[in-house]
Amino acid sequence: MKILEYELRRIYLPLVRPFRTSFTTQTDREVLLIKVTTEDGIVGWSECVAMSAPLYSPEYISGCLETMREFLIPALNKAGDIQAENVASHLKPFLGAQMAKAALETALLDAQLKASGISLATYLGANKTRVPCGVSVGIAPSIEALVDEVTSYVEAGYKRIKLKIEPGWDVEPVRRIRELFPDKPLQVDANQAYSRSDSKLLKRLDEFDLLLIEQPLDEHDILGHAQLAKVMSTPVCLDESIISLSSAQDALELKATSIINIKPGRVGGYLESVKIHDYCVARSTPVWCGGMLETGIGRAANLALAALPGFTLPGDTSASSRFFKQDITTPFEMVDGYIEVPNGIGIGVVPDIEFMESITRSVETITY
Ligand code: SMG
Numbered sequence: 090m091k092i093l094e095y096e097l098r099r100i101y102l103p104l105v106r107p108f109r110t111s112f113t114t115q116t117d118r119e120v121l122l123i124k125v126t127t128e129d130g131i132v133g134w135s136e137c138v139a140m141s142a143p144l145y146s147p148e149y150i151s152g153c154l155e156t157m158r159e160f161l162i163p164a165l166n167k168a169g170d171i172q173a174e175n176v177a178s179h180l181k182p183f184l185g186a187q188m189a190k191a192a193l194e195t196a197l198l199d200a201q202l203k204a205s206g207i208s209l210a211t212y213l214g215a216n217k218t219r220v221p222c223g224v225s226v227g228i229a230p231s232i233e234a235l236v237d238e239v240t241s242y243v244e245a246g247y248k249r250i251k252l253k254i255e256p257g258w259d260v261e262p263v264r265r266i267r268e269l270f271p272d273k274p275l276q277v278d279a280n281q282a283y284s285r286s287d288s289k290l291l292k293r294l295d296e297f298d299l300l301l302i303e304q305p306l307d308e309h310d311i312l313g314h315a316q317l318a319k320v321m322s323t324p325v326c327l328d329e330s331i332i333s334l335s336s337a338q339d340a341l342e343l344k345a346t347s348i349i350n351i352k353p354g355r356v357g358g359y360l361e362s363v364k365i366h367d368y369c370v371a372r373s374t375p376v377w378c379g380g381m382l383e384t385g386i387g388r389a390a391n392l393a394l395a396a397l398p399g400f401t402l403p404g405d406t407s408a409s410s411r412f413f414k415q416d417i418t419t420p421f422e423m424v425d426g427y428i429e430v431p432n433g434i435g436i437g438v439v440p441d442i443e444f445m446e447s448i449t450r451s452v453e454t455i456t457y
């Protein structure tokens with residue numbers, strides 16, 4: 090497959106409500122979309138999960154654009170006739186840049202699968218046609234506001250609730266939600282907001298029968314997570330720290346994590362995600378699919394991944410309406426707490442070009 094054109098497009102979508110985490114409050118989602126066109130005129134789409142600023146991860150949209158334009162796309166072009174399966178090895182000389190690399194690999198994979206007439210779900214090895222949905226709930230202005238928001242998600246049918254926490258917003262909000270919904274699968278995500286000296290405080294969360302606590306400490310603090318996991322009965326689950334199969338293997342071996350949040354963008358793509366999944370299945374480690382406030386483009390691909398057999402916990406695979414009033418694809422809707430896995434060829438969705446154009450801030454095209 091030869092790619093003749095790469096289109097890099099920045100769009101902005103307003104969020105239906107502000108999304109507050111320990112590191113930022115988001116009121117809109119800027120997204121970098123990738124479109125590739127092959128020499129046969131087949132088009133592949135993907136979205137880069139980086140945020141506007143390097144707050145969740147070191148990567149950010151302008152940086153990804155630069156990396157793609159200056160290094161990654163020229164390297165792929167130089168490689169000539171390429172397969173999605175070889176993208177990672179062509180890009181290996183460039184360090185880091187998992188999100189930028191993942192986006193390029195996914196766009197090529199979409200085009201390649203469209204050419205061969207198979208869906209991403211089938212290609213990755215999915216064994217489900219629908220996946221259970223979890224929802225991620227931001228830090229609220231008050232406990233009452235949190236109760237209202239969580240209640241609306243429970244009533245909508247979400248199968249699992251994830252509460253964002255930070256120092257000063259942890260034990261009490263979690264206690265309140267647990268009291269209201271004693272049987273609801275519940276987990277928390279700190280996005281690195283605590284330090285090793287907080288272990289006593291974090292241990293207080295053990296009484297709430299949580300599925301897991303996600304990334305309590307700094308992304309580089311593997312030892313700290315291992316020490317914390319020893320004293321907490323709540324399983325520790327790493328998110329930001331896991332950037333590849335080998336980092337997952339190390340963290341599991343060191344007992345810094347006992348569950349893995351697989352986010353394809355963070356680990357360099359869907360192919361690396363499947364490797365992590367397979368490794369975890371072989372050692373009976375549960376995995377679940379994380380989310381990055383994706384539009385329908387990224388959401389479609391995440392649903393395909395979440396349909397693999399080892400994804401035994403509900404993921405952050407919520408309905409499009411959780412974040413967006415209008416999505417750039419046909420919205421993903423939740424029925425009885427599940428979303429259907431797309432079964433069209435490739436990622437199975439295409440953007441509504443007119444709407445996408447209307448929310449575009451810039452487009453650049455690299456033609457060969
Ligand atoms: O897409 O449902 C979603 C968002 C899930 O909480 C979510 N993602 O750390 O897991 C995480 C965060 C990262 C993005 S927060 C701006």
Ligand code: MG
Binds near residue numbers: 304
């Ligand atoms: Mg997280």
